[in-house]
Amino acid sequence: MGQRRPAKRRRLSRTPSLLLSFSPFSRFLLFAHSSSVPKSGSPDPSPSSKSTVDGIADPKPPKAIKRMESSEDEEEKQEIEMVQADFEFFDPKPGDFNGVKLLLQSYLDKKPWDLSGFVDLILEQTTVGTIVKSASQDGEEEGDDDGGDDDESLFAVISALNLGRYAGHGCIKELKRFLLEVCSDESTKTKLKLLLEQQASDVGLLVSQRFVNCPYQLVPPLYDALFDEVSWATEDELFCFLKPTQELRDSFRLKYYMLLTRILENKNVNQRKAKQSQDYEEPFIYIKAEDEIFRELSLLSFTFRLHAEQLISHELKNYREMGLVMVVKADDISKFREKLKSLLAKS
Amino acid sequence: MATRLQFENSCEVGVFSKLTNAYCLVAIGGSENFYSAYEAELADVIPVVKTSIGGTRIIGRLCAGNKNGLLLPHTTTDQELQHLRNSLPDRVVVQRIEEKLSALGNCIACNDHVALTHPDLDRETEQLIADVLGVEVFRQTIAGNILVGSYCAFSNRGGLVHPHTSIEDQDELSTLLQVPLVAGTVNRGSEVIAAGMTVNDWTAFCGSDTTATELSVVESVFKLREAQPSTIVDEMRKSLIDSYV
Numbered sequence: 001m002g003q004r005r006p007a008k009r010r011r012l013s014r015t016p017s018l019l020l021s022f023s024p025f026s027r028f029l030l031f032a033h034s035s036s037v038p039k040s041g042s043p044d045p046s047p048s049s050k051s052t053v054d055g056i057a058d059p060k061p062p063k064a065i066k067r068m069e070s071s072e073d074e075e076e077k078q079e080i081e082m083v084q085a086d087f088e089f090f091d092p093k094p095g096d097f098n099g100v101k102l103l104l105q106s107y108l109d110k111k112p113w114d115l116s117g118f119v120d121l122i123l124e125q126t127t128v129g130t131i132v133k134s135a136s137q138d139g140e141e142e143g144d145d146d147g148g149d150d151d152e153s154l155f156a157v158i159s160a161l162n163l164g165r166y167a168g169h170g171c172i173k174e175l176k177r178f179l180l181e182v183c184s185d186e187s188t189k190t191k192l193k194l195l196l197e198q199q200a201s202d203v204g205l206l207v208s209q210r211f212v213n214c215p216y217q218l219v220p221p222l223y224d225a226l227f228d229e230v231s232w233a234t235e236d237e238l239f240c241f242l243k244p245t246q247e248l249r250d251s252f253r254l255k256y257y258m259l260l261t262r263i264l265e266n267k268n269v270n271q272r273k274a275k276q277s278q279d280y281e282e283p284f285i286y287i288k289a290e291d292e293i294f295r296e297l298s299l300l301s302f303t304f305r306l307h308a309e310q311l312i313s314h315e316l317k318n319y320r321e322m323g324l325v326m327v328v329k330a331d332d333i334s335k336f337r338e339k340l341k342s343l344l345a346k347s
Numbered sequence: 348m349a350t351r352l353q354f355e356n357s358c359e360v361g362v363f364s365k366l367t368n369a370y371c372l373v374a375i376g377g378s379e380n381f382y383s384a385y386e387a388e389l390a391d392v393i394p395v396v397k398t399s400i401g402g403t404r405i406i407g408r409l410c411a412g413n414k415n416g417l418l419l420p421h422t423t424t425d426q427e428l429q430h431l432r433n434s435l436p437d438r439v440v441v442q443r444i445e446e447k448l449s450a451l452g453n454c455i456a457c458n459d460h461v462a463l464t465h466p467d468l469d470r471e472t473e474q475l476i477a478d479v480l481g482v483e484v485f486r487q488t489i490a491g492n493i494l495v496g497s498y499c500a501f502s503n504r505g506g507l508v509h510p511h512t513s514i515e516d517q518d519e520l521s522t523l524l525q526v527p528l529v530a531g532t533v534n535r536g537s538e539v540i541a542a543g544m545t546v547n548d549w550t551a552f553c554g555s556d557t558t559a560t561e562l563s564v565v566e567s568v569f570k571l572r573e574a575q576p577s578t579i580v581d582e583m584r585k586s587l588i589d590s591y592v
Contacts, residue, residue, distance in 0.1 A: 097535055097536070110355060
């Protein structure tokens with residue numbers, strides 16, 4: 001089953017320590033720097049260190065150890081110390097509940113909904129979906145847990161949920177209701193309704209969330225992993241280790257991907273005059289850069305206002321955080337993957 | 348009885364509320380459901396006060412208190428201080444303290460008789476805790492964590508500590524606190540006990556992710572099943588009337 005999965009790749013990872021925020025990620029980098037000497041090669045995480053919590057499934061080795069090359073030069077006056085950070089990609093498992101829930105806390109703005117149920121759906125779908133955790137630096141940590149025992153070191157989650165397969169779950173119903181509520185444009189709403197109801201089994205909800213300052217080098221492998229898993233799942237989806245069912249394989253033959261994400265929109269509508277001057281500000285800032293690519297390729301997209309408290313930094317005071325919903329055709333995904341790679345190559 | 352609830356999709360109810368035997372503080376801004384859940388349980392017995400501390404909603408983690416007093420960090424504004432002094436019963440001493448570790452709720456865990464504190468707390472603060480809260484103060488760690496106020500929750504009848512607390516540590520703490528202790532979790536395996544729940548002698552509030560097993564552990568260790576608010580408040584009332592005479 002796992003033969004087609006990519007073998008572990010190792011590349012040296014470096015992350016500039018721009019530790020100006022209080023995120024768990026920057027805290028981790030601080031401790032990683034102070035506690036251990038950067039190693040030239042990371043030790044092979046042995047299968048025994050990844051003991052299973054759930055007794056049923058076999059211990060799955062991490063799918064890929066992602067380390068990044070960063071040859072950026074820091075042109076800052078103070079000494080920037082390079083910190084090595086290793087990230088591991090894991091299949092979702094029930095123990096990740098608290099970490100994933102934290103990442104998806106504001107998924108539906110302020111609306112109270114069955115977030116726990118939604119997280120459970122993501123974690124139950126072990127064949128499609130990836131969780132990114134830090135590789136433990138300290139060799140003396142309790143070896144009984146798999147690498148990344150603390151949910152605090154869970155940095156990113158990505159998954160694709162078939163809206164038709166899970167249509168009966170309360171959280172999916174609430175999510176669909178929310179999407180229809182926030183859509184203000186009538187024609188878009190009709191198209192959206194069609195996708196969410198009649199065509200739901202062709203639509204995959206692409207859930208992708210990560211801490212804001214995650215290194216960008218993580219992103220292309222994350223999306224590659226997801227789309228590869230979706231195509232593998234159409235061939236060999238298993239249900240509780242029993243015979244693969246045609247139904248479940250078909251549930252991954254997706255025609256559309258739906259995304260619900262956040263962007264920053266410029267509050268000043270009148271940008272035309274400013275276009276020539278240096279004060280021109282981008283009308284949109286994409287918090288996750290890949291959203292810009294998705295939006296270009298999207299079949300339909302719309303933004304909506306958020307009601308939750310906004311935490312905007314001073315430099316971005318002209319911007320307001322908005323929600324963005326997009327639908328992308330599955331056929332356009334290969335274009336997306338290429339553009340994503342070239343986006344990274346440029347930066 | 349233990350109740351499960353959420354504050355705006357967050358199960359960390361111990362962050363947004365503070366419950367003692369004499370009063371209950373609740374953060375502003377959550378939906379009315381949060382506030383009314385507390386009112387439903389507590390309204391006739393103790394005052395439920397909506398407040399912010401230093402303009403924030405994380406009041407449970409910033410303040411520490413018991414039936415005798417309430418300690419607030421230096422970030423508390425004058426209006427908030429006045430509001431609390433007006434809303435709480437007169438016998439509760441409300442005091443703002445100058446302590447560099449301003450998240451008092453994370454540094455101090457207390458019931459009406461004993462307090463456990465962060466090992467690095469100032470001497471003056473320790474003195475103030477003993478005076479204002481009327482407790483005996485012990486500097487301790489819990490399972491190697493210095494934030495004792497986060498990793499344990501205890502009342503006058505029982506306590507819940509971090510799941511990785513060793514048996515020896517549990518015994519030692521149990522002797523200090525003079526209550527039975529149990530190591531456990533709340534909110535589906537969250538180790539930050541005091542953030543996930545808040546408790547007094549007759550009731551507890553836990554995050555809605557708390558499993559039935561966790562809830563039954565909470566109810567049994569804090570002896571909530573037989574508890575009635577009236578008996579406990581009557582006991583306090585009797586001792587108060589004595590003092591006037």
